[in-house]
Amino acid sequence: MRVLRRIGFAVGLPVVLFALWWVTSASSTDFYFPPLSRIVDSLVEEWFGPRLADDVLPSLLRLAAGFFIAAVVGITLGVLIGTYKRLRDLLEPVLEFFRAIPPPVVVPILMLIFGIEDTMKIVVIAFGCMWPILLNTAEGVRAVDSVLSDTARTYRIDGVARLRNLILPAASPQIFAGLRQGLSVAIILMVISELFAASDGLGFAIVQAQRSFAIPEMWAGMLMLGLLGFLLSLLFRIVESRWLAWYHGLRRAQRAS
Amino acid sequence: MSDTAPVTVVEPAAADAGAPAAATRGRSRGASPVLLGALGLIALVALFEILPRIGVLPAQFFPTSTEIGSALVDELGRSAFWTALLDTLQGWALGLAIAAVAGIVLGIVIGSSPLLRELTASTIEFLRPIPSVALIPLAVLLFGTSIESKLLLVVYAAFWQMLIQVLYGVQDVDPVAQDTARAYRFDFWARVRYVTWPTALPYVMTGLRLSAAVALILAVTAELVIGNPGVGNRLAVAQSSGAIATTYALVVVTGLVGVVVNLLFRFIERRALSWHPSQRGEVAL
Numbered sequence: 001m002r003v004l005r006r007i008g009f010a011v012g013l014p015v016v017l018f019a020l021w022w023v024t025s026a027s028s029t030d031f032y033f034p035p036l037s038r039i040v041d042s043l044v045e046e047w048f049g050p051r052l053a054d055d056v057l058p059s060l061l062r063l064a065a066g067f068f069i070a071a072v073v074g075i076t077l078g079v080l081i082g083t084y085k086r087l088r089d090l091l092e093p094v095l096e097f098f099r100a101i102p103p104p105v106v107v108p109i110l111m112l113i114f115g116i117e118d119t120m121k122i123v124v125i126a127f128g129c130m131w132p133i134l135l136n137t138a139e140g141v142r143a144v145d146s147v148l149s150d151t152a153r154t155y156r157i158d159g160v161a162r163l164r165n166l167i168l169p170a171a172s173p174q175i176f177a178g179l180r181q182g183l184s185v186a187i188i189l190m191v192i193s194e195l196f197a198a199s200d201g202l203g204f205a206i207v208q209a210q211r212s213f214a215i216p217e218m219w220a221g222m223l224m225l226g227l228l229g230f231l232l233s234l235l236f237r238i239v240e241s242r243w244l245a246w247y248h249g250l251r252r253a254q255r256a257s
Numbered sequence: 258m259s260d261t262a263p264v265t266v267v268e269p270a271a272a273d274a275g276a277p278a279a280a281t282r283g284r285s286r287g288a289s290p291v292l293l294g295a296l297g298l299i300a301l302v303a304l305f306e307i308l309p310r311i312g313v314l315p316a317q318f319f320p321t322s323t324e325i326g327s328a329l330v331d332e333l334g335r336s337a338f339w340t341a342l343l344d345t346l347q348g349w350a351l352g353l354a355i356a357a358v359a360g361i362v363l364g365i366v367i368g369s370s371p372l373l374r375e376l377t378a379s380t381i382e383f384l385r386p387i388p389s390v391a392l393i394p395l396a397v398l399l400f401g402t403s404i405e406s407k408l409l410l411v412v413y414a415a416f417w418q419m420l421i422q423v424l425y426g427v428q429d430v431d432p433v434a435q436d437t438a439r440a441y442r443f444d445f446w447a448r449v450r451y452v453t454w455p456t457a458l459p460y461v462m463t464g465l466r467l468s469a470a471v472a473l474i475l476a477v478t479a480e481l482v483i484g485n486p487g488v489g490n491r492l493a494v495a496q497s498s499g500a501i502a503t504t505y506a507l508v509v510v511t512g513l514v515g516v517v518v519n520l521l522f523r524f525i526e527r528r529a530l531s532w533h534p535s536q537r538g539e540v541a542l
Contacts, residue, residue, distance in 0.1 A: 009375045009376055009378070009379070010378070011379070012376060012377040013376050013377060013380045014379060014380055014383065015379065032395075032398055032399060047305075052466065086293065089290040089293035089294055089297075090293045090294065090296060090297040090298050090300075092290075092294055092297070093294040093295070093297055093298050094297045094298060094301050096518055096519070097298075097512050097518060098512070098515075099515075100470075100512050100513075100515025100516040101508060101511055101512035101515060102473060102474040102477045102478060102511055102518060103474070104474070104478040104481055104482070104489075104516065105477055105481060105489065105492055105507070105508050105511050106479065106503060106508060107481070108481075108492060108493060108496035108497075109318075109496070109501075109504060109505065109508065110495075111317075112318050112496070112501065113318045158331075178456065184386065184388070187388045188388050188389070188390050188478075191388060191390045191391070192390060192478060192482065193394075195393070195482050196482075203390070206391075206393075206394050206395060207393075209394070210394035210397060210398060215398075218394050218395070218398075220397075221394075222391045222392070222394065222395065225387070225388060225391040226387035226388075226461075228390055229386040229387045229388050229391070230382075230383050230386050233385075233386035234388070
Protein backbone atom coordinates (compact mmCIF):
# COMPACT_ATOMS: atom_id res chain seq x y z
CA MET A 1 0.00 0.00 0.00
CA ARG A 2 2.74 2.40 0.92
CA VAL A 3 4.61 1.61 -2.24
CA LEU A 4 1.49 2.26 -4.29
CA ARG A 5 1.04 5.56 -2.51
CA ARG A 6 4.58 6.61 -3.30
CA ILE A 7 4.26 5.62 -6.92
CA GLY A 8 0.98 7.51 -7.09
CA PHE A 9 2.65 10.63 -5.74
CA ALA A 10 5.58 10.29 -8.11
CA VAL A 11 3.53 9.79 -11.28
CA GLY A 12 0.43 11.78 -10.31
CA LEU A 13 1.40 15.31 -11.22
CA PRO A 14 3.38 14.46 -14.36
CA VAL A 15 0.45 12.42 -15.68
CA VAL A 16 -1.98 15.25 -14.95
CA LEU A 17 0.27 17.81 -16.62
CA PHE A 18 0.83 15.61 -19.64
CA ALA A 19 -2.88 14.92 -19.98
CA LEU A 20 -3.62 18.62 -19.63
CA TRP A 21 -1.15 19.45 -22.38
CA TRP A 22 -2.56 16.68 -24.55
CA VAL A 23 -6.17 17.81 -24.16
CA THR A 24 -5.66 21.55 -24.42
CA SER A 25 -3.46 21.23 -27.48
CA ALA A 26 -5.49 18.50 -29.19
CA SER A 27 -7.45 20.84 -31.42
CA SER A 28 -4.79 23.53 -31.48
CA THR A 29 -4.46 25.38 -34.74
CA ASP A 30 -1.80 27.69 -33.37
CA PHE A 31 1.20 27.29 -35.62
CA TYR A 32 3.71 27.53 -32.78
CA PHE A 33 1.89 25.21 -30.41
CA PRO A 34 0.99 22.10 -32.38
CA PRO A 35 -1.05 19.26 -30.81
CA LEU A 36 1.03 17.13 -28.48
CA SER A 37 0.05 14.04 -30.45
CA ARG A 38 1.97 15.36 -33.46
CA ILE A 39 4.97 16.22 -31.33
CA VAL A 40 5.03 12.72 -29.88
CA ASP A 41 4.67 11.23 -33.36
CA SER A 42 7.67 13.18 -34.52
CA LEU A 43 9.59 12.27 -31.37
CA VAL A 44 9.05 8.59 -31.97
CA GLU A 45 9.53 8.61 -35.74
CA GLU A 46 12.38 11.06 -36.08
CA TRP A 47 14.26 11.16 -32.84
CA PHE A 48 14.04 7.55 -31.89
CA GLY A 49 14.41 6.65 -35.56
CA PRO A 50 17.16 7.76 -37.93
CA ARG A 51 18.18 10.81 -35.94
CA LEU A 52 19.20 8.79 -32.93
CA ALA A 53 22.32 7.59 -34.72
CA ASP A 54 22.76 10.65 -36.95
CA ASP A 55 22.37 13.44 -34.45
CA VAL A 56 21.98 12.28 -30.88
CA LEU A 57 24.91 9.89 -30.88
CA PRO A 58 27.52 12.34 -32.22
CA SER A 59 26.39 14.88 -29.65
CA LEU A 60 26.68 12.38 -26.84
CA LEU A 61 30.11 11.23 -27.96
CA ARG A 62 31.40 14.78 -28.00
CA LEU A 63 29.83 15.37 -24.61
CA ALA A 64 31.51 12.27 -23.22
CA ALA A 65 34.90 13.19 -24.68
CA GLY A 66 34.77 16.77 -23.42
CA PHE A 67 33.53 15.78 -20.00
CA PHE A 68 36.17 13.08 -19.65
CA ILE A 69 39.00 15.44 -20.58
CA ALA A 70 37.65 18.07 -18.19
CA ALA A 71 37.40 15.51 -15.39
CA VAL A 72 40.98 14.28 -15.84
CA VAL A 73 42.50 17.74 -16.19
CA GLY A 74 40.27 19.30 -13.54
CA ILE A 75 40.89 16.65 -10.90
CA THR A 76 44.64 16.55 -11.57
CA LEU A 77 45.06 20.30 -11.37
CA GLY A 78 42.61 20.48 -8.49
CA VAL A 79 44.64 18.01 -6.43
CA LEU A 80 47.83 19.97 -7.13
CA ILE A 81 46.26 23.31 -6.30
CA GLY A 82 44.56 21.92 -3.23
CA THR A 83 47.76 20.37 -1.93
CA TYR A 84 50.14 23.29 -2.29
CA LYS A 85 49.09 26.44 -0.52
CA ARG A 86 51.56 28.63 -2.37
CA LEU A 87 50.26 27.46 -5.71
CA ARG A 88 46.72 28.10 -4.53
CA ASP A 89 47.53 31.63 -3.45
CA LEU A 90 49.29 32.27 -6.72
CA LEU A 91 46.51 30.99 -8.96
CA GLU A 92 43.38 31.85 -7.04
CA PRO A 93 42.58 35.23 -8.63
CA VAL A 94 43.38 33.83 -12.08
CA LEU A 95 41.08 30.86 -11.52
CA GLU A 96 38.34 33.09 -10.14
CA PHE A 97 38.54 35.13 -13.31
CA PHE A 98 38.44 32.15 -15.66
CA ARG A 99 35.58 30.62 -13.75
CA ALA A 100 33.60 33.84 -14.02
CA ILE A 101 33.80 33.93 -17.81
CA PRO A 102 30.49 32.61 -19.14
CA PRO A 103 31.73 29.51 -21.04
CA PRO A 104 29.71 30.11 -24.22
CA VAL A 105 31.63 33.33 -24.97
CA VAL A 106 34.79 31.37 -25.65
CA VAL A 107 33.05 29.53 -28.49
CA PRO A 108 33.71 32.31 -31.04
CA ILE A 109 37.41 32.35 -30.10
CA LEU A 110 37.83 28.57 -30.06
CA MET A 111 36.05 28.50 -33.41
CA LEU A 112 38.83 30.66 -34.85
CA ILE A 113 41.54 28.44 -33.45
CA PHE A 114 40.14 24.97 -33.94
CA GLY A 115 37.81 25.45 -36.88
CA ILE A 116 34.28 24.13 -36.69
CA GLU A 117 34.96 20.42 -36.49
CA ASP A 118 34.53 18.03 -33.58
CA THR A 119 37.80 19.20 -31.97
CA MET A 120 36.37 22.66 -31.38
CA LYS A 121 33.21 21.31 -29.80
CA ILE A 122 35.08 18.94 -27.54
CA VAL A 123 37.47 21.69 -26.47
CA VAL A 124 34.53 24.02 -25.77
CA ILE A 125 32.84 21.41 -23.59
CA ALA A 126 36.08 20.54 -21.80
CA PHE A 127 37.01 24.17 -21.21
CA GLY A 128 33.63 25.10 -19.81
CA CYS A 129 33.05 22.23 -17.43
CA MET A 130 36.64 22.04 -16.20
CA TRP A 131 36.33 24.99 -13.78
CA PRO A 132 33.67 23.68 -11.42
CA ILE A 133 35.49 20.32 -11.30
CA LEU A 134 38.86 21.94 -10.67
CA LEU A 135 37.68 24.36 -8.00
CA ASN A 136 35.61 21.80 -6.12
CA THR A 137 38.45 19.28 -6.19
CA ALA A 138 40.90 21.87 -4.89
CA GLU A 139 38.51 22.77 -2.10
CA GLY A 140 37.89 19.11 -1.22
CA VAL A 141 41.61 18.35 -1.11
CA ARG A 142 42.31 21.42 0.96
CA ALA A 143 39.66 20.47 3.49
CA VAL A 144 40.93 16.93 4.12
CA ASP A 145 40.55 16.22 7.80
CA SER A 146 43.80 17.31 9.44
CA VAL A 147 43.82 14.45 11.97
CA LEU A 148 43.56 11.90 9.15
CA SER A 149 46.20 13.72 7.20
CA ASP A 150 48.60 13.86 10.15
CA THR A 151 47.94 10.20 10.99
CA ALA A 152 48.77 9.20 7.45
CA ARG A 153 51.94 11.21 7.66
CA THR A 154 52.90 9.57 10.95
CA TYR A 155 52.55 6.18 9.33
CA ARG A 156 54.69 7.42 6.46
CA ILE A 157 51.92 6.96 3.95
CA ASP A 158 52.88 9.22 1.11
CA GLY A 159 53.11 9.48 -2.63
CA VAL A 160 50.63 7.43 -4.61
CA ALA A 161 49.34 5.56 -1.56
CA ARG A 162 48.51 8.82 0.16
CA LEU A 163 46.72 10.06 -2.93
CA ARG A 164 44.77 6.84 -3.41
CA ASN A 165 43.91 6.04 0.16
CA LEU A 166 43.57 9.44 1.74
CA ILE A 167 43.24 12.44 -0.54
CA LEU A 168 41.00 11.21 -3.32
CA PRO A 169 38.51 9.39 -1.08
CA ALA A 170 38.36 12.29 1.36
CA ALA A 171 37.80 14.77 -1.42
CA SER A 172 35.42 12.60 -3.43
CA PRO A 173 32.15 14.10 -2.15
CA GLN A 174 33.38 17.51 -3.29
CA ILE A 175 34.78 16.10 -6.51
CA PHE A 176 31.37 14.63 -7.28
CA ALA A 177 29.70 17.93 -6.53
CA GLY A 178 32.05 19.50 -9.05
CA LEU A 179 31.46 16.76 -11.60
CA ARG A 180 27.73 17.21 -11.28
CA GLN A 181 27.93 20.96 -11.87
CA GLY A 182 30.34 20.25 -14.70
CA LEU A 183 27.90 17.85 -16.31
CA SER A 184 25.10 20.38 -16.50
CA VAL A 185 27.48 22.95 -17.96
CA ALA A 186 28.69 20.32 -20.43
CA ILE A 187 25.16 19.65 -21.70
CA ILE A 188 24.59 23.36 -22.24
CA LEU A 189 27.88 23.68 -24.12
CA MET A 190 27.16 20.59 -26.19
CA VAL A 191 24.09 22.36 -27.54
CA ILE A 192 25.68 25.81 -27.83
CA SER A 193 28.71 24.54 -29.73
CA GLU A 194 26.39 22.99 -32.30
CA LEU A 195 24.36 26.14 -32.74
CA PHE A 196 27.23 28.05 -34.30
CA ALA A 197 28.48 25.70 -36.90
CA ALA A 198 27.76 22.04 -37.30
CA SER A 199 26.60 19.41 -39.72
CA ASP A 200 25.11 17.06 -37.16
CA GLY A 201 24.10 16.98 -33.55
CA LEU A 202 21.09 17.54 -31.36
CA GLY A 203 21.45 21.32 -31.11
CA PHE A 204 22.05 21.59 -34.83
CA ALA A 205 18.98 19.51 -35.67
CA ILE A 206 16.70 21.48 -33.36
CA VAL A 207 17.77 24.81 -34.77
CA GLN A 208 17.50 23.43 -38.28
CA ALA A 209 13.92 22.41 -37.52
CA GLN A 210 13.19 25.83 -36.07
CA ARG A 211 14.64 27.66 -39.08
CA SER A 212 12.67 25.58 -41.53
CA PHE A 213 9.54 26.06 -39.41
CA ALA A 214 9.17 22.34 -38.80
CA ILE A 215 7.54 23.15 -35.50
CA PRO A 216 6.49 19.68 -34.29
CA GLU A 217 10.04 18.44 -34.92
CA MET A 218 11.44 21.39 -33.03
CA TRP A 219 9.23 20.63 -30.04
CA ALA A 220 10.16 16.97 -30.28
CA GLY A 221 13.83 17.92 -30.31
CA MET A 222 13.35 20.08 -27.23
CA LEU A 223 11.63 17.18 -25.48
CA MET A 224 14.46 14.90 -26.54
CA LEU A 225 17.01 17.31 -25.11
CA GLY A 226 15.05 17.53 -21.88
CA LEU A 227 14.81 13.77 -21.68
CA LEU A 228 18.55 13.50 -22.27
CA GLY A 229 19.31 16.03 -19.55
CA PHE A 230 17.08 14.13 -17.16
CA LEU A 231 18.55 10.71 -18.02
CA LEU A 232 22.12 11.93 -17.74
CA SER A 233 21.50 13.44 -14.34
CA LEU A 234 19.75 10.25 -13.25
CA LEU A 235 22.70 8.16 -14.44
CA PHE A 236 25.08 10.47 -12.67
CA ARG A 237 23.08 10.19 -9.48
CA ILE A 238 23.17 6.39 -9.62
CA VAL A 239 26.94 6.39 -10.11
CA GLU A 240 27.35 8.92 -7.35
CA SER A 241 25.20 7.07 -4.83
CA ARG A 242 27.16 3.87 -5.54
CA TRP A 243 30.52 5.52 -5.26
CA LEU A 244 29.67 7.66 -2.28
CA ALA A 245 27.53 5.09 -0.47
CA TRP A 246 29.99 5.13 2.43
CA TYR A 247 29.79 8.90 2.66
CA HIS A 248 26.01 9.14 2.66
CA GLY A 249 25.88 6.33 5.22
CA LEU A 250 28.37 8.19 7.39
CA ARG A 251 26.37 11.38 7.20
CA ARG A 252 23.13 9.62 8.03
CA ALA A 253 24.79 8.06 11.06
CA GLN A 254 26.16 11.42 12.13
CA ARG A 255 22.79 13.06 11.77
CA ALA A 256 21.00 10.34 13.68
CA SER A 257 23.32 10.61 16.64
CA MET B 258 15.85 13.97 -2.47
CA SER B 259 17.35 14.49 0.91
CA ASP B 260 20.43 12.43 0.10
CA THR B 261 21.56 15.04 -2.40
CA ALA B 262 21.29 17.82 0.14
CA PRO B 263 24.74 17.70 1.68
CA VAL B 264 26.56 17.75 -1.61
CA THR B 265 24.58 20.65 -2.99
CA VAL B 266 25.01 22.62 0.14
CA VAL B 267 28.71 21.89 0.41
CA GLU B 268 29.28 23.70 -2.85
CA PRO B 269 28.99 27.26 -1.51
CA ALA B 270 31.87 26.55 0.82
CA ALA B 271 33.86 25.56 -2.24
CA ALA B 272 33.21 28.93 -3.77
CA ASP B 273 34.67 30.65 -0.77
CA ALA B 274 37.93 28.76 -1.07
CA GLY B 275 40.02 31.65 0.14
CA ALA B 276 38.37 32.54 3.42
CA PRO B 277 38.66 29.34 5.51
CA ALA B 278 42.11 28.64 4.06
CA ALA B 279 43.48 31.64 5.82
CA ALA B 280 41.79 30.65 9.05
CA THR B 281 42.98 27.05 9.22
CA ARG B 282 46.49 27.58 8.01
CA GLY B 283 47.26 31.07 9.12
CA ARG B 284 50.98 30.43 9.54
CA SER B 285 51.95 31.95 6.23
CA ARG B 286 55.66 32.19 5.74
CA GLY B 287 57.16 34.54 3.20
CA ALA B 288 54.96 36.21 0.64
CA SER B 289 51.38 37.04 1.57
CA PRO B 290 48.47 35.50 -0.38
CA VAL B 291 47.46 38.87 -1.77
CA LEU B 292 50.94 39.45 -3.16
CA LEU B 293 51.10 35.96 -4.64
CA GLY B 294 47.66 36.40 -6.18
CA ALA B 295 48.70 39.66 -7.79
CA LEU B 296 51.82 37.91 -9.04
CA GLY B 297 49.67 35.20 -10.62
CA LEU B 298 47.59 37.77 -12.48
CA ILE B 299 50.71 39.60 -13.66
CA ALA B 300 52.17 36.30 -14.85
CA LEU B 301 49.00 35.58 -16.84
CA VAL B 302 49.17 38.97 -18.54
CA ALA B 303 52.91 38.54 -19.20
CA LEU B 304 52.40 35.07 -20.70
CA PHE B 305 49.78 36.45 -23.05
CA GLU B 306 52.25 39.14 -24.06
CA ILE B 307 55.28 36.92 -24.59
CA LEU B 308 53.91 33.64 -25.97
CA PRO B 309 52.29 35.12 -29.12
CA ARG B 310 55.37 37.31 -29.70
CA ILE B 311 57.89 34.50 -29.68
CA GLY B 312 55.57 32.34 -31.74
CA VAL B 313 54.68 29.63 -29.23
CA LEU B 314 51.04 30.59 -29.70
CA PRO B 315 50.04 31.50 -33.28
CA ALA B 316 49.84 35.29 -33.37
CA GLN B 317 46.89 35.35 -35.75
CA PHE B 318 44.67 33.73 -33.13
CA PHE B 319 46.27 35.04 -29.96
CA PRO B 320 46.62 38.82 -29.77
CA THR B 321 49.14 40.06 -27.20
CA SER B 322 48.06 41.52 -23.88
CA THR B 323 48.83 45.03 -25.07
CA GLU B 324 46.64 44.55 -28.13
CA ILE B 325 43.79 43.20 -26.02
CA GLY B 326 44.32 46.02 -23.55
CA SER B 327 44.19 48.75 -26.17
CA ALA B 328 41.11 47.12 -27.75
CA LEU B 329 39.54 47.13 -24.30
CA VAL B 330 40.33 50.80 -23.82
CA ASP B 331 38.83 51.53 -27.25
CA GLU B 332 35.70 49.66 -26.29
CA LEU B 333 35.40 51.51 -23.00
CA GLY B 334 35.44 54.78 -24.95
CA ARG B 335 32.50 53.83 -27.17
CA SER B 336 28.97 54.64 -26.07
CA ALA B 337 27.66 51.60 -27.99
CA PHE B 338 29.65 49.39 -25.63
CA TRP B 339 28.09 50.92 -22.56
CA THR B 340 24.61 50.59 -24.06
CA ALA B 341 25.34 46.93 -24.72
CA LEU B 342 26.64 46.41 -21.19
CA LEU B 343 23.52 48.05 -19.77
CA ASP B 344 21.32 45.83 -21.95
CA THR B 345 23.08 42.75 -20.64
CA LEU B 346 22.85 43.88 -17.03
CA GLN B 347 19.19 44.82 -17.45
CA GLY B 348 18.28 41.37 -18.78
CA TRP B 349 20.34 39.74 -16.05
CA ALA B 350 18.86 41.78 -13.19
CA LEU B 351 15.27 41.52 -14.38
CA GLY B 352 15.52 37.78 -15.01
CA LEU B 353 17.23 37.18 -11.68
CA ALA B 354 14.60 39.21 -9.83
CA ILE B 355 11.71 37.31 -11.43
CA ALA B 356 13.38 33.95 -10.80
CA ALA B 357 14.25 34.85 -7.21
CA VAL B 358 10.76 36.02 -6.28
CA ALA B 359 9.09 33.06 -7.99
CA GLY B 360 11.60 30.62 -6.46
CA ILE B 361 11.20 32.01 -2.94
CA VAL B 362 7.39 32.17 -3.03
CA LEU B 363 6.91 28.75 -4.58
CA GLY B 364 9.68 27.26 -2.46
CA ILE B 365 8.05 28.43 0.77
CA VAL B 366 4.55 27.36 -0.32
CA ILE B 367 5.64 23.92 -1.54
CA GLY B 368 8.15 23.43 1.24
CA SER B 369 5.68 24.20 4.03
CA SER B 370 3.32 21.43 3.01
CA PRO B 371 4.51 17.82 3.05
CA LEU B 372 1.69 16.88 0.69
CA LEU B 373 2.67 19.46 -1.93
CA ARG B 374 6.29 18.48 -1.53
CA GLU B 375 5.58 14.84 -2.26
CA LEU B 376 3.30 15.68 -5.16
CA THR B 377 5.76 17.98 -6.90
CA ALA B 378 9.05 16.20 -6.15
CA SER B 379 9.13 14.01 -9.26
CA THR B 380 8.08 16.87 -11.54
CA ILE B 381 10.75 19.16 -10.13
CA GLU B 382 13.39 16.46 -10.44
CA PHE B 383 12.39 15.99 -14.05
CA LEU B 384 12.20 19.64 -15.07
CA ARG B 385 15.31 20.82 -13.26
CA PRO B 386 17.99 19.07 -15.31
CA ILE B 387 16.45 20.16 -18.61
CA PRO B 388 19.08 22.48 -20.03
CA SER B 389 17.63 25.94 -20.52
CA VAL B 390 19.31 26.18 -23.90
CA ALA B 391 16.67 23.69 -25.07
CA LEU B 392 14.30 26.64 -24.96
CA ILE B 393 16.33 28.71 -27.43
CA PRO B 394 14.36 27.70 -30.55
CA LEU B 395 11.05 28.39 -28.85
CA ALA B 396 12.30 31.72 -27.49
CA VAL B 397 13.41 32.75 -30.97
CA LEU B 398 10.10 31.82 -32.57
CA LEU B 399 7.95 33.47 -29.96
CA PHE B 400 9.90 36.60 -29.15
CA GLY B 401 12.59 37.09 -31.79
CA THR B 402 15.43 39.20 -30.46
CA SER B 403 13.37 41.26 -28.03
CA ILE B 404 14.23 41.12 -24.34
CA GLU B 405 11.56 38.50 -23.60
CA SER B 406 13.52 35.75 -25.32
CA LYS B 407 16.54 36.53 -23.17
CA LEU B 408 14.37 36.66 -20.06
CA LEU B 409 12.80 33.29 -20.82
CA LEU B 410 16.23 31.61 -20.79
CA VAL B 411 17.55 33.54 -17.80
CA VAL B 412 14.46 32.97 -15.68
CA TYR B 413 14.22 29.27 -16.49
CA ALA B 414 17.86 28.65 -15.62
CA ALA B 415 17.95 30.75 -12.46
CA PHE B 416 14.55 29.65 -11.13
CA TRP B 417 15.50 26.03 -10.44
CA GLN B 418 18.66 26.94 -8.56
CA MET B 419 16.59 29.22 -6.38
CA LEU B 420 13.68 26.84 -5.87
CA ILE B 421 15.84 23.89 -4.88
CA GLN B 422 17.79 25.88 -2.32
CA VAL B 423 14.62 27.37 -0.80
CA LEU B 424 13.07 23.90 -0.59
CA TYR B 425 16.11 22.58 1.28
CA GLY B 426 16.02 25.61 3.52
CA VAL B 427 12.35 25.25 4.43
CA GLN B 428 12.83 21.55 5.16
CA ASP B 429 15.61 22.47 7.53
CA VAL B 430 13.21 24.26 9.93
CA ASP B 431 13.51 23.00 13.49
CA PRO B 432 10.28 21.09 14.28
CA VAL B 433 10.42 22.23 17.90
CA ALA B 434 10.55 25.87 16.84
CA GLN B 435 7.72 25.25 14.42
CA ASP B 436 5.57 23.58 17.09
CA THR B 437 6.36 26.30 19.60
CA ALA B 438 5.24 28.93 17.12
CA ARG B 439 2.05 26.96 16.54
CA ALA B 440 1.47 26.62 20.28
CA TYR B 441 1.66 30.40 20.58
CA ARG B 442 -0.93 30.62 17.79
CA PHE B 443 1.33 32.26 15.27
CA ASP B 444 -0.62 32.35 12.03
CA PHE B 445 0.86 31.17 8.75
CA TRP B 446 2.41 34.54 7.90
CA ALA B 447 3.94 34.99 11.32
CA ARG B 448 5.42 31.50 11.16
CA VAL B 449 6.88 32.23 7.74
CA ARG B 450 8.23 35.54 8.93
CA TYR B 451 9.73 34.47 12.27
CA VAL B 452 10.48 30.76 11.88
CA THR B 453 10.74 29.64 8.26
CA TRP B 454 12.39 32.69 6.77
CA PRO B 455 15.33 33.00 9.20
CA THR B 456 16.02 29.27 8.87
CA ALA B 457 15.86 29.36 5.11
CA LEU B 458 17.79 32.60 4.69
CA PRO B 459 21.27 31.03 4.38
CA TYR B 460 19.92 28.72 1.69
CA VAL B 461 18.16 31.62 -0.01
CA MET B 462 21.44 33.52 -0.09
CA THR B 463 23.32 30.54 -1.54
CA GLY B 464 20.56 30.12 -4.11
CA LEU B 465 20.74 33.79 -4.97
CA ARG B 466 24.48 33.66 -5.50
CA LEU B 467 24.32 30.56 -7.69
CA SER B 468 21.34 31.97 -9.61
CA ALA B 469 23.14 35.25 -10.19
CA ALA B 470 26.07 33.47 -11.82
CA VAL B 471 23.83 31.23 -13.94
CA ALA B 472 21.63 34.16 -14.95
CA LEU B 473 24.66 36.06 -16.22
CA ILE B 474 25.82 33.07 -18.26
CA LEU B 475 22.40 32.66 -19.83
CA ALA B 476 21.98 36.39 -20.50
CA VAL B 477 25.26 36.51 -22.42
CA THR B 478 24.53 33.20 -24.13
CA ALA B 479 21.15 34.42 -25.33
CA GLU B 480 22.76 37.52 -26.79
CA LEU B 481 25.45 35.47 -28.43
CA VAL B 482 23.16 32.86 -29.96
CA ILE B 483 19.83 34.59 -30.44
CA GLY B 484 21.27 38.04 -31.10
CA ASN B 485 19.55 40.12 -28.42
CA PRO B 486 21.34 43.44 -28.04
CA GLY B 487 24.08 43.20 -25.40
CA VAL B 488 27.71 42.34 -24.79
CA GLY B 489 27.27 38.81 -26.13
CA ASN B 490 25.92 40.08 -29.41
CA ARG B 491 28.71 42.66 -29.64
CA LEU B 492 31.20 39.86 -29.16
CA ALA B 493 29.63 37.81 -31.96
CA VAL B 494 29.78 40.81 -34.27
CA ALA B 495 33.43 41.48 -33.37
CA GLN B 496 34.33 37.88 -34.05
CA SER B 497 32.57 37.66 -37.40
CA SER B 498 34.14 40.92 -38.55
CA GLY B 499 37.61 39.61 -37.71
CA ALA B 500 38.36 42.02 -34.85
CA ILE B 501 40.11 39.39 -32.78
CA ALA B 502 41.63 41.67 -30.17
CA THR B 503 38.20 43.19 -29.55
CA THR B 504 36.68 39.72 -29.24
CA TYR B 505 39.24 38.87 -26.56
CA ALA B 506 38.65 42.20 -24.88
CA LEU B 507 34.92 41.50 -24.67
CA VAL B 508 35.57 38.03 -23.24
CA VAL B 509 37.66 39.76 -20.58
CA VAL B 510 34.76 42.14 -19.94
CA THR B 511 32.31 39.27 -19.42
CA GLY B 512 34.79 37.65 -17.05
CA LEU B 513 35.18 40.86 -15.07
CA VAL B 514 31.42 41.32 -14.88
CA GLY B 515 31.19 37.75 -13.61
CA VAL B 516 33.81 38.41 -10.93
CA VAL B 517 32.02 41.58 -9.82
CA VAL B 518 28.69 39.73 -9.63
CA ASN B 519 30.29 36.99 -7.53
CA LEU B 520 31.91 39.45 -5.16
CA LEU B 521 28.75 41.49 -4.88
CA PHE B 522 26.62 38.52 -3.92
CA ARG B 523 29.19 37.20 -1.48
CA PHE B 524 29.16 40.63 0.13
CA ILE B 525 25.35 40.69 0.29
CA GLU B 526 25.39 37.19 1.74
CA ARG B 527 27.81 38.20 4.45
CA ARG B 528 25.77 41.28 5.33
CA ALA B 529 22.43 39.48 5.36
CA LEU B 530 23.76 36.60 7.43
CA SER B 531 26.06 38.44 9.80
CA TRP B 532 24.03 36.95 12.68
CA HIS B 533 24.35 33.39 11.41
CA PRO B 534 26.93 30.92 12.82
CA SER B 535 28.17 30.03 9.33
CA GLN B 536 29.44 33.58 8.91
CA ARG B 537 31.18 33.72 12.27
CA GLY B 538 34.20 31.71 11.23
CA GLU B 539 32.80 28.28 11.86
CA VAL B 540 32.65 26.03 8.82
CA ALA B 541 28.98 25.15 8.40
CA LEU B 542 29.19 21.79 6.69
